[in-house]
Amino acid sequence: MVVTRVNVSIPLSTTSENGFFNHRETPQRQLLGYAVKMRIQQPHYYLEFQDVPLELAAELLDRIRVILPWAALRLDFGILAAGGDLRVADGPTFDGQFATAYPVHLAPAPIRVASNHRSEEADARLFSALIEGAELEHLIGPSPQPELKLACEIFASVDFEASNNAQFLTLISILEIMAKPAPRPKPCLDIIEDAMVRMKSEAETAMDPALRQALFDMHKGAIHWKSESIRSSVRRLAMDVARTLGDPDPGAVGKSAVRLYDKRSLVVHQGETASLSEARFARQFVREVLAVAAGSYEHIRERFPTN
Structure with missing residues (x-):
């Protein structure tokens, strides 16, 4: 059959x-x-x-x-x-x-x-x-939105990470996915363009191979200077989410989000430990970011009800 x-x-x-x-x-x-x-x-x-x-x-x-x-x-x-x-x-x-x-x-x-x-x-x-x-x-x-889909997939796996630090870093990686760096103002772009021209010129005339490679690497990396840093985009993302959720002080929320991102650097580069309170705040903030991005954030700060 x-x-x-x-x-x-x-x-x-x-x-x-x-x-x-x-x-x-x-x-x-x-x-x-x-x-x-x-x-x-x-x-x-x-x-x-x-x-x-x-x-x-x-x-x-x-x-x-x-x-x-x-x-x-x-x-x-x-x-x-x-x-x-x-x-x-x-x-x-x-x-x-x-x-x-x-x-x-x-x-x-x-x-x-x-x-x-x-x-x-x-x-x-x-x-x-x-x-x-x-x-x-x-x-x-x-x-x-592929970034939203990926971010939700990562969030669903956070609790399976073995340590608090691992969970914290996973949550911050979600912010990096959702933060979209905006272009810098034109005066900044003009400065970067001038610097890139000089880098390329210096690289083409450099006799020392190591210096030549370093200048070419700088020239290539300078492309990323044309957009704001991830740190700045995390602040902007946090403020946008705070405004959407009706928070009275979006600026304060932006500063808190930046402190979280800065802590990520300390954990990765200096071996510091993320506290439980930092991990809890990161988790709640990430949930709010994803809920706002999905356009469905009712009850996100409360217990989700049944239909």
Whole structure:
């Protein structure tokens, strides 16, 4: 018998501190055009899509991988979908660590190694966040923003970093992705252009090979001087987000964001340690940046509600 319609089981990974439970009042959910539920086989979690055409199952998995990081951002803890290609099983037993399509008439019995979870969220909140993510034009629309998609993917993996410093640096890398350096004013550009002309001229006449290479390297690097620094663009990004969220002093928010970015340099270049408070502030700030970029920032400073 040729299987044409399947259920799709997508295993989710969270950190050892987080998980989900089935909310008894959760109604039947529709996501991306299909009925979906959460199946829990403690301590593992699976999104179960029902009655999916087999030829569309892999595409469905890809779309879930795009919007799941948004749910991680909204719920404020790491959630990852299983990697790898979609597998197709002809029986109820399959390797539960991989996304798998199986015949609709079977009750699934995935096999996985156990682990422990300490705190849990209602599955209703996850579905609310996924439904919201599925409607975000900037994330999953016809012309999604690649930097937003990448930034959300990185945020969803932050909690899986082993140390506070690693989490802090990962969060700051998201700011670097989202900060778009603007061109410098024309007087600044004129100075840079004059300097580049001199660098090239000096390099072409230099007798010392090391000096010649150094001048050519400076000339090449000077291209980047034409745009503002990442530090300046992080400040501008923070102020724009603060204005959008109605903060009374966007300038102060910009200064706080710059201090975060400066701390990144101290961690990387001088071996300093990011404090827990700095990591927490970076996390909240990054969430606000991504929410504003996605155009969906209601409740971003509160507990995300269920629909």
